[in-house]
Amino acid sequence: MSEPILEIDHLQVEFRTDEGVVHAVDDVSLTLAAGEVLAIVGESGSGKTVTAMSLLGLNRSPNATFRGSARYRGTQLLTASEDELRAIRGAEMAMIFQDPMTSLNPVQRIGDQIAEQILAHEKLTKAEVRDRVVELMDRVGIPRAAERARAYPHEFSGGMRQRVMIALALSCSPSVLIADEPTTALDVTIQAQILERLKELKDETGTAIILVTHDLGVVADIADRIAVMYGGRIVEEGTVDEIFYDPQHPYTWGLLGSITRVDRDRGERLPSIAGLPPSLLAPPEGCHFRARCPHEFERCGQGPPLEDRGAGHPDRCWLTVEQKRARRVVDDGEIGLAAKVAVEASPEGLVDRRETPPGAPSRVAGDAGAAEDARVAEEDR
Numbered sequence: 001m002s003e004p005i006l007e008i009d010h011l012q013v014e015f016r017t018d019e020g021v022v023h024a025v026d027d028v029s030l031t032l033a034a035g036e037v038l039a040i041v042g043e044s045g046s047g048k049t050v051t052a053m054s055l056l057g058l059n060r061s062p063n064a065t066f067r068g069s070a071r072y073r074g075t076q077l078l079t080a081s082e083d084e085l086r087a088i089r090g091a092e093m094a095m096i097f098q099d100p101m102t103s104l105n106p107v108q109r110i111g112d113q114i115a116e117q118i119l120a121h122e123k124l125t126k127a128e129v130r131d132r133v134v135e136l137m138d139r140v141g142i143p144r145a146a147e148r149a150r151a152y153p154h155e156f157s158g159g160m161r162q163r164v165m166i167a168l169a170l171s172c173s174p175s176v177l178i179a180d181e182p183t184t185a186l187d188v189t190i191q192a193q194i195l196e197r198l199k200e201l202k203d204e205t206g207t208a209i210i211l212v213t214h215d216l217g218v219v220a221d222i223a224d225r226i227a228v229m230y231g232g233r234i235v236e237e238g239t240v241d242e243i244f245y246d247p248q249h250p251y252t253w254g255l256l257g258s259i260t261r262v263d264r265d266r267g268e269r270l271p272s273i274a275g276l277p278p279s280l281l282a283p284p285e286g287c288h289f290r291a292r293c294p295h296e297f298e299r300c301g302q303g304p305p306l307e308d309r310g311a312g313h314p315d316r317c318w319l320t321v322e323q324k325r326a327r328r329v330v331d332d333g334e335i336g337l338a339a340k341v342a343v344e345a346s347p348e349g350l351v352d353r354r355e356t357p358p359g360a361p362s363r364v365a366g367d368a369g370a371a372e373d374a375r376v377a378e379e380d381r
């Protein structure tokens with residue numbers, strides 16, 4: 001593995017609010033090597049976006065406190081000046097947000113928005129910029145790019161708008177691309193196509209990617225490593241194979257059990273992890289997942305630190321590797337978490353009865369421009 005270009009060390013982010021201090025990110029350490037894809041996965045409120053935004057100084061405010069370190073090629077991002085950050089944003093590290101409509105200007109043509117972004121960092125003639133815009137739109141898979149460059153954001157489908165966001169982010173050939181839930185609002189098949197495009201672009205340009213998502217299913221094909229976040233902390237980190245085939249943390253088992261699958265019927269309900277994430281205003285002592293964990297025992301009230309307990313990659317669960325391998329539920333080759341209600345105390349600890357957790361509504365939503373996206377997908381092939 002090459003030298004990391006991004007190194008996050010013991011990052012801690014807190015926000016002072018009227019209700020108290022929100023401990024949004026607690027002791028997060030991560031590295032990203034050139035050309036690598038790191039996925040940060042976790043439920044809503046686990047601190048993924050705060051971690052990502054802290055790198056680009058996008059959540060600085062008088063109420064926010066940042067501790068630890070985040071270095072990009074030697075620059076300390078947490079204390080960098082606004083001028084230093086401006087030079088890094090876009091050109092070195094670019095970010096794609098979840099909702100393209102909030103990032104695109106509704107009254108400016110798509111092509112002009114991309115051109116503006118290019119011209120902010122490079123001096124080119126009008127004709128050169130026009131060619132570059134069309135080439136970029138073409139590369140992210142927007143058909144009839146020359147013509148579509150004249151369209152406005154509302155004339156694009158959700159999937160097409162997200163492709164525009166990727167084109168914008170790639171316009172200055174950044175070394176790091178942070179994609180925060182870039183496909184969550186889209187239909188699962190469109191998600192898969194856009195991620196596939198992102199992967200191809202990464203292979204062509206060598207851009208390293210941090211992919212933030214709550215769905216482990218979308219990262220399997222694109223990520224090299226996965227960091228699982230829960231309650232502001234990383235609870236497990238490993239390669240894609242380690243996380244999918246030998247997951248150590250019960251929370252990871254739960255996430256694996258609630259993966260969105262392209263082959264699942266739309267109406268089918270996905271199993272989810274029972275219960276809610278902890279309040280980050282007053283996080284529980286010890287393991288943040290223990291209130292929802294069917295395998296909780298006394299020791300969980302303290303620690304546990306993120307460390308390798310013999311599985312070859314680190315996690316934050318006190319159970320031994322043998323206990324973990326025995327207790328995760330394997331159903332039809334797929335790993336999941338036993339339901340908390342189905343667990344009984346026994347003298348040697350807790351025994352699960354391997355029931356499927358109650359279902360939750362599918363997140364797979366329709367997309368206004370799905371038909372167009374599907375057509376483009378056909379053309380992509």
Ligand SMILES: Nc1ncnc2c1ncn2[C@@H]1O[C@H](COP(=O)(O)OP(=O)(O)OP(=O)(O)O)[C@@H](O)[C@H]1O
Nearest residue numbers: 015022024043044045046047048049050051214280
């Ligand atoms: N500026 C802020 N002030 C106060 N609290 C904040 C602020 N920004 C984020 N938080 C809180 O920090 C926690 C982590 O939020 P974050 O947005 O990082 O979650 P996330 O993992 O990205 O979730 P999602 O999947 O919903 O996007 C949440 O409890 C959120 O309410």
Ligand SMILES: [Mg+2]
Nearest residue numbers: 048049050180
């Ligand atoms: Mg988020």
